[in-house]
Amino acid sequence: MFKPSFVRRASDPRAEAIVKDALREMPAPTRRLFLRRGLTLGGLTLLTGCAITDDESVQSVLTAVSRFNDRVQAAIFDPSLLAPTYPDSMITRPFPFNAFYGEDEVRQVDGAAFRLDVGGLVRHRAPWTLAQLNALPQVTQVTRHICVEGWSAIGKWGGVPFAEFLRRVGADTTARYVDFRCADGYHTSIDMPTALHAQTQLTLSYDGAVLPAKYGFPLKLRMPTKLGYKNPKHIVAIRVTNTYPGGYWEDQGYNWFGGS
Amino acid sequence: MPVPASTVVHPAWLRVSHWINALAVLVLATSGWRIYNAAPFFDFRIPNEITLGGWLAGAVQWHFAAMWVLAINGGFYLLMNFCTGRAWRKFWPLTPRALLRDVAAALRGRLVHADPTHYNAVQRAAYLFVWADLALLVLSGLVLWKSVQFPLLRELLGGYESARRVHFFAMAALAGFVLVHLVMVALVPRTLVAMLRGR
Structure with missing residues (x-):
């Protein structure tokens, strides 16, 4: 236990000097002083957005903290902890559309010509057809999709547990990242522990029907343990790698781990 | 009763902690x-001119950087308060009777601030309320940041969507406190000096 006198003495000499210096610069303690301080504080709040955030040194600190937050989230992530599941009656209808473009620009992928490329640290690099993916054992989940914007919606997704898919392609599950490239030019990547999570799903259907174009036909990755922008749609290539792959939004400043 | 000019109202650690907290x-x-x-759940938006970050990603970066400052500084503040015994000296006792008496006095404009080293019951209640409100902000914030990883906390707050509202209302309560706090400081500017130079 600290004694108050000890604390005061320990912090005294240098603090004392700083305070004295500061006081020399200070006018008499009047309401004017308060008003001026108040205005400075107000001015600080007005120096918003672009002004502060665009400063290079500020931005590099914020980016460094974001990388630090990636590591904290990886440490907090419990691979055995499941996201809550819900009854069908709680599904959000209609489930909101969200992408980096409008709903009228949704990519129409030809299912017959579709091939999923698999690459990187895997043993079997043969591309997959939609029929082959549909032939794999399927599971469904009714989970909450949480957007980085704050809103959330409950949906029902069906598909192949991603861990099962990684096993079938002989992925090196000691690798650090799984990278996703999409038909609409989108791109994101995730950590291996999340890739192996029981609820991480290579999704082929929505609410009992073939995955509609607006939700990512023919193939999306569904992870209730990550924010919406980490769940890629229209996936055409999957790569296992140890090199940090980044992502479409992540490269612009959104947090990479993006976990919930 | 007038207080000698040399009496320390706020020790240095408290002043540093107060201003770091204010910034956070x-x-x-x-x-x-x-x-x-980015996704208002009420029928209004906050004017972008008084927001920080420039866009959503920037705002999220600021928010998730400042949360560490608030949490670490808040932990230091609480630890020091309890280790030095300041928590008991300043906030104990706080009885409903004393609170009612001081609220009535404050409303009549007769609440005295003669001794800045002593918190009246209204101050005690207000500052303890802010402790609780900040704790609620941190806990609801944890649920919003990592709703899957903190299941107990999430369920206690009524789920993710409910935690969003809790976080918002706790923010509104804190903003309300800050407003009253600043008005009080304007009425008794000596308190600002004490928070700056300690005396």
Whole structure:
């Protein structure tokens, strides 16, 4: 236990000097002083957005903290902890559309010509057809999709547990990242522990029907343990790698781990 | 009773902690407003001019950086308060009777601030309320940040969507406190001097 006198003495000499210096610069303690301080504080709040955030040194600190937050989230992530599941009656209808473009620009992928490329640290690099993916054992989940914007919606997704898919392609599950490239030019990547999570799903259907174009036909990755922008749609290539792959939004400043 | 000029009202650790907290709250509130604007759940937006971050990603970066400042500084503040015994000296006792008496006195404009080293019951209640409100902000914030990883906390707050509202209302309560706090400081400017130079 600290004694108050000890604390005061320990912090005294240098603090004392700083305070004295500061006081020399200070006018008499009047309401004017308060008003001026108040205005400075107000001015600080007005120096918003672009002004502060665009400063290079500020931005590099914020980016460094974001990388630090990636590591904290990886440490907090419990691979055995499941996201809550819900009854069908709680599904959000209609489930909101969200992408980096409008709903009228949704990519129409030809299912017959579709091939999923698999690459990187895997043993079997043969591309997959939609029929082959549909032939794999399927599971469904009714989970909450949480957007980085704050809103959330409950949906029902069906598909192949991603861990099962990684096993079938002989992925090196000691690798650090799984990278996703999409038909609409989108791109994101995730950590291996999340890739192996029981609820991480290579999704082929929505609410009992073939995955509609607006939700990512023919193939999306569904992870209730990550924010919406980490769940890629229209996936055409999957790569296992140890090199940090980044992502479409992540490269612009959104947090990479993006976990919930 | 007048207090000798040499009496320490606020020790240095408390002043440093207070101003770091003020800065953290300012950053968290203004960046949080920007995040709220990305998907408002009420029929209003916060004017972008008083928000921080420039866009959603920037606001999220500020918010999730300042949260560490608030948490570490808040932990230091609480630890020092309890280790030095300041928590008991300043906030104990706080009885409903004393609170009612001082609220009545304050409303009649007769609450005295003669001794700045002594908190009246209204101050005690207000500052303890802020302790609780900040704790609620941190806990609801944890649920919003990592709703899957903190299941007990999430369920206690009624789920993710409910935690969003809790976080918002706790912010509003804190903003309300800050407003009253600043008005009080304007009425008794000596308190600002004490928070700056300690005496």
